[in-house]
Structure formats: C-alpha cells, structure tokens
Amino acid sequence: xxxxxxxxxxxxxxxxxxxxxxxxxxxxxxxxxxxxxxxxxxxxxxxxxxxxxxxxxxxxxxxxxxxxxxxxxxxxxxxxxxxxxxxxxxxxxxxxxxxxxxxxxxxxxxxxxxxxxxxxxxxxxxxxxxxxxxxxxxxxxxxxxx
Numbered sequence: 001x002x003x004x005x006x007x008x009x010x011x012x013x014x015x016x017x018x019x020x021x022x023x024x025x026x027x028x029x030x031x032x033x034x035x036x037x038x039x040x041x042x043x044x045x046x047x048x049x050x051x052x053x054x055x056x057x058x059x060x061x062x063x064x065x066x067x068x069x070x071x072x073x074x075x076x077x078x079x080x081x082x083x084x085x086x087x088x089x090x091x092x093x094x095x096x097x098x099x100x101x102x103x104x105x106x107x108x109x110x111x112x113x114x115x116x117x118x119x120x121x122x123x124x125x126x127x128x129x130x131x132x133x134x135x136x137x138x139x140x141x142x143x144x145x146x
Contacts, residue, residue, distance in 0.1 A: 007102065010038050020063075023056065033075055034068035034107040041101050041125065052097035052130070057123055060105050061133035062089050065119035068107035069137050076112060082142035084117065091133040097125030105133075115139050 010027040027038040047053040073081050097103050109120040123131035
C-alpha cells in the first residue's frame with residue numbers, strides 16, 4: 001500500500017519497535033485526548049484463515065489506548081507521569097478484517113486518575129466494527145531530580 005491510499009489525517013506512526021516492525025507501515029492520527037492507529041491489512045497481519053489475527057488487533061488496541069491515555073494526561077498538564085504500563089486488557093471480537101482493508105483503532109473513552117487510567121476503543125475494518133477493547137493502565141510516576 002502507498003501513503004496516498006491512507007485516509008486523510010493519518011501519517012506514518014512516530015513510534016517504532018522490534019515488536020511492531022513486521023506490521024509496518026503503521027499510521028497514526030492525533031485527535032483531542034487520543035491517538036488513532038491504522039494499518040492496511042496484509043498477509044503479515046493474518047492468521048491461517050486469511051483474516052487479521054486477534055493478537056494483532058489486541059496489540060494495536062493496547063498500543064492505541066495506552067498512547068491515548070498518554071495524550072489525555074499530557075493535555076491535562078500532568079508533569080508527574082513518567083510512563084504507563086498495561087494492567088489489564090480485554091478484547092471482544094465481533095467481526096473479521098480481510099486483506100486489503102483499512103483497520104483503524106479509535107479510542108473513544110479515556111478516564112484518567114491519580115494512579116490509573118481507564119480506556120475503551122472500537123476497532124473498525126472497512127468502516128465496520130470488528131472488535132471492541134478496554135484496558136486499564138498504571139501511571140508510572142516520573143523520577144524527580146535531586
């Protein structure tokens with residue numbers, strides 16, 4: 001897929017890791033209190049049945065919700081946050097994503113607290129829901145200089 005086939009507002013995702021390298025190119029779009037992830041489903045994303053693997057969907061949902069919680073905390077001016085770690089992750093599969101479809105993870109709920117963040121996301125393929133996910137993240141306090 002080429003960058004010209006990516007929906008408006010999405011750019012190459014700014015975070016990379018060895019874990020997500022096989023799924024590239026990944027795309028992201030910033031919005032208030034969230035970060036939306038997207039990818040064109042290809043062979044490397046699929047299970048033996050030929051549709052997007054649940055592990056891929058869960059991992060992208062975890063990533064999108066965690067980054068969205070971070071965006072919300074930044075917008076709230078929380079300078080005490082050093083990072084976030086996943087405490088729990090739940091994904092319900094309600095459809096399937098096929099090769100060639102645009103898969104998008106849109107976090108639609110972020111509730112921040114003193115030590116935890118709660119999130120929920122909807123995963124769409126070709127504009128249709130294929131999964132819903134929720135997660136809780138532990139806020140890791142930033143190290144204080146001194």
